[in-house]
Amino acid sequence: MFLDVSQLRVHYAGRSRPAVDGVSFSLQAGDIGVLIGPSGCGKTTLLRAVAGLERAQAGSISLAQQTVSSVQNHVPAEARRIGMVFQDYALFPHLDVGHNVAFGLTHLKPAARQQRVREVLDLVGLGKVQLRHPHELSGGQQQRVALARALAPEPRLLLLDEPFSNLDVDLRERLAHEVRGILKLAGATALFVTHDQLEAFAIGDRIGVMHEGRLHQWDDAYALYHRPATRFVADFIGHGVFARAHIEQHGNNVVVHTALGDLTDIEECPLPNAYPGGVCDVLLRADDIVHDDAAPVKAQILRKAFRGSEFLYTLKLKTGETVVAHVPSHHDHALGEWIGIRAEVDHVVTFARE
Template structure:
């Protein structure tokens, strides 16, 4: 049996006809790191708050370990759920030292137990020598680790993190993804993270749950999610992609589109009528004798690669394609280029 079970969770807010979360079911194993990923208003934070006990579902059940924490309107208070929360703004007390911030949730522990536990978790997050400092004397990344240490201190069953990297600059953000993941793994903690950033989700998660309009769109590992998006929303939200409609060929392995024939990673087992394919930009490789030919309309230099917008076959009724070229390649606006498409980065989507 899964460690965390959310079954048929629906949440209506007052004076709304459409649910914020719509019949959501999600099972999480012990020790897993799961990310709820989606745009603003998709229901991911509401789901997190219902699990924490800050919001009550309209219908459904929630179970953590062997304990049912919500069912039929009966709800276990947040402080009795064994769940630790790391808020987006960290919510540290500015007038307390780091040591006392971490100690704050250990009210029922003896003084000796408190000091020992604080020492353990500060050592876990690499901040032992900062125990007498105040939050204002720490960097953003250090404050985040203090917030995580405080959440871990009572030995909760689950850690919930709401947009944990949103307040950090790009360089620190990348570093903290690695550090937070390492801390959670070392603590052997089950964690659920909420974010709208695909890179955050992919960097830290065992599985990613993509949500839109209160409904789960897909649950998969980061690699599977990116390579095999289930539908157009997932394909477009998780990275950039080119969506093309077409007709499945008799061999069940190729799709005839308005840019030409596109090869799928493997043959389908049954025929279909009209289909939609997702082609990732990095799946398009520039080649002097490539199958697909087009005129470059725009080139955006990102530092890591060039994002090239290409109009194929001179057809203005067809959306141009976006492909990635390496920074060493000389690509100019107005030039004619050719490329091939790697089948492994092509997927059929709903």
């Protein structure tokens, strides 16, 4: 592994709990990792520790099989060959784009420096703006200049701290796809921090969900959504609810009883003895619930959010439980209306009841 973080702990003086608590994950060369979680979860502190800006109180960080952080050893930030892209881009307003990108290339001779500036500006699609100043560029262009400047010295690892947070919501996901393409073309290894799930899904090969200093799961986007390792991940990623369920064993078969009927695809479902009396919560995503007027189970529409091609309906069952469902937008039902629904769950995910 190119980046390896093992049981890392970072604890600020005066704080009751560590900002980063026993975090372990790895990143292969050329991959893009993303750290996501609510504000204050420790993701930026973790990024700063990888950069060398925070010291480890326990555990270690290795880059290319060299330990750069541990209790005994701390390689300073400037010696780690790590590039950083910040929220505010940190471009120099008095310098044109070319001189901004060349800022970290003072070790090169002038001709080689100019050649490298041209290469990275072409890489980010800004080859024609070298003589412009930052204020003459759009927010998305400024972000790409900051990316070019970080890539210019050919860092071993690139760190990006919420780089799209100052941009319009509509631009963020598109720019995340563009930046992923640029990083892949450059063969860069990167670690990215965001609180936006769509950004994380658009850019990351591996995504880590953090909460209260701990890393709950480090996986690809599909696994985080469909096979969450903890209840927090299940709740944080995507739209869904936890519905009461009862697991029973009938011979060699396991049946999961819910208010929406029995769930049948239970290959990965735990046995009834995993929970007291077999009673648990089952995760039902919005795409697990299908609108079907012929279905025997009816639910009342409590809320509806128009998403263009679909509605996100919040529905109340006769049992009092609520579920959410993605429904094609030509099914425009009124609030308070009762509609038929059924569950189509590809794999049952259960948690202990709270």
